[in-house]
Amino acid sequence: MNKQFLDARRLLCPMPVIRVQDKIKTMALGDQLEVACTDPGVMQDIPAWCRINGHQILSANNNAGEFTINIVVGD
Amino acid sequence: MLATKAIMEQGVHVEGINFFTGFCVEGHTHAIRKKNKAKPKRNNSLWVAEQLGIKLHIIDVIEEYKNVLINPQHGYGANLNPCLDCKVFMVQKAQQWIEENDFDFIITGEVIGQRPMSQRKDTMPVIARESGANERLLRPLCAKNLPETLPEKEGWVNREELYDFSGRTRKPQMTLAEQFGFTEYAQPAGGCCFLTDKSYSDKLVDLWTARGKKEYELDDIMLLKVGRHLRPKAHFKMIIAREEGENNFLQGYKNVFQTMTTVSHPGPLVLIDGTLSEQDCWLAAQITARYSQGREAEQVDVKMTQQGEEKSFLVTPLSSDEIAKEWHV
Numbered sequence: 001m002n003k004q005f006l007d008a009r010r011l012l013c014p015m016p017v018i019r020v021q022d023k024i025k026t027m028a029l030g031d032q033l034e035v036a037c038t039d040p041g042v043m044q045d046i047p048a049w050c051r052i053n054g055h056q057i058l059s060a061n062n063n064a065g066e067f068t069i070n071i072v073v074g075d
Numbered sequence: 076m077l078a079t080k081a082i083m084e085q086g087v088h089v090e091g092i093n094f095f096t097g098f099c100v101e102g103h104t105h106a107i108r109k110k111n112k113a114k115p116k117r118n119n120s121l122w123v124a125e126q127l128g129i130k131l132h133i134i135d136v137i138e139e140y141k142n143v144l145i146n147p148q149h150g151y152g153a154n155l156n157p158c159l160d161c162k163v164f165m166v167q168k169a170q171q172w173i174e175e176n177d178f179d180f181i182i183t184g185e186v187i188g189q190r191p192m193s194q195r196k197d198t199m200p201v202i203a204r205e206s207g208a209n210e211r212l213l214r215p216l217c218a219k220n221l222p223e224t225l226p227e228k229e230g231w232v233n234r235e236e237l238y239d240f241s242g243r244t245r246k247p248q249m250t251l252a253e254q255f256g257f258t259e260y261a262q263p264a265g266g267c268c269f270l271t272d273k274s275y276s277d278k279l280v281d282l283w284t285a286r287g288k289k290e291y292e293l294d295d296i297m298l299l300k301v302g303r304h305l306r307p308k309a310h311f312k313m314i315i316a317r318e319e320g321e322n323n324f325l326q327g328y329k330n331v332f333q334t335m336t337t338v339s340h341p342g343p344l345v346l347i348d349g350t351l352s353e354q355d356c357w358l359a360a361q362i363t364a365r366y367s368q369g370r371e372a373e374q375v376d377v378k379m380t381q382q383g384e385e386k387s388f389l390v391t392p393l394s395s396d397e398i399a400k401e402w403h404v
């Protein structure tokens with residue numbers, strides 16, 4: 001299992017979703033992606049995007065306006 | 076949403092593509108404005124995809140879209156919306172996508188006569204032809220009013236089960252939505268794009284006029300969505316936050332612009348674009364004071380920051396009559 005990090009801070013939705021999508025394309029099934037964001041919209045949009053595209057959210061945390069989402073790549 | 080469902084009902088595998096031009100109303104405005112906070116923020120295309128149970132691909136076309144908006148071959152609509160060129164461009168990108176991803180045809184939710192510019196009977200073939208999608212472009216909601224396309228000829232879809240909607244009425248769509256069991260049916264009537272908005276388009280024209288050329292970066296077009304825009308002189312513009320959400324958003328641009336804020340009274344963050352003379356600074360400070368809570372005060376202390384250097388201006392706020400109407404962009 002490979003773990004990667006994506007910095008999507010200061011980007012506004014849907015740009016963080018696009019970055020996650022493009023990053024996941026380069027990853028393999030079961031890999032993990034941790035993404036850091038500042039737009040609160042990601043707490044809705046990234047999980048929604050993951051649900052429809054078959055990826056799993058491990059955790060989504062809000063740490064004083066900085067959001068960290070952990071994703072497991074599905075197929 | 077309806078077009079997709081209609082095709083899925085025929086057993087066809089469909090995936091969604093959403094193009095992000097930078098002018099989409101989605102997302103950013105939610106992030107910027109605190110208004111409607113009670114309403115959950117949601118990205119409409121993601122929501123629709125989830126309702127339909129299909130995959131969605133969001134594609135960043137910000138750079139390529141510049142040429143569509145700056146040089147539209149078919150001109151603009153009522154505002155700066157180059158709808159016909161925009162549709163041609165998006166179908167062209169979709170065509171490229173289906174070729175790369177091994178899909179057979181493209182569907183769109185267009186209905187003949189629904190929009191004055193891009194959805195007329197005579198412009199429908201223009202989109203199919205100029206995009207290069209030709210016979211691979213199917214509009215399920217009005218297919219029966221249009222010549223047969225490849226998916227119909229090949230029997231991938233049954234033409235008889237497609238629709239013949241036309242005109243501006245949305246009644247047949249509403250009925251179909253009900254049949255499909257969609258309780259919440261989101262079909263924006265041009266409300267998904269800032270370019271159809273008059274006040275937004277005016278701001279973009281103002282930006283181009285001030286720069287003497289038609290060009291923009293993503294940050295420029297984001298900032299046009301935020302705050303009150305005032306141009307007191309041809310060579311400088313002020314962007315004044317209207318509430319806390321905008322204030323926070325503009326904070327992100329503090330290091331790129333000259334800024335003003337009121338020190339003696341609570342007030343908004345103001346970004347200033349342009350080169351100001353000493354006299355201009357005093358005027359800008361008086362305007363800044365006008366939009367602060369010290370608007371009725373005798374004197375307001377305004378701080379200007381420029382590349383880390385601070386200057387202070389003790390001013391009497393302008394009265395509302397002194398804010399000329401034509402300053403508002």
Ligand code: SF4
Pocket residue numbers: 156157158159161162193265267268269270271
């Ligand atoms: S409304 Fe905007 S996004 Fe829609 S076709 Fe027109 S220019 Fe393109």
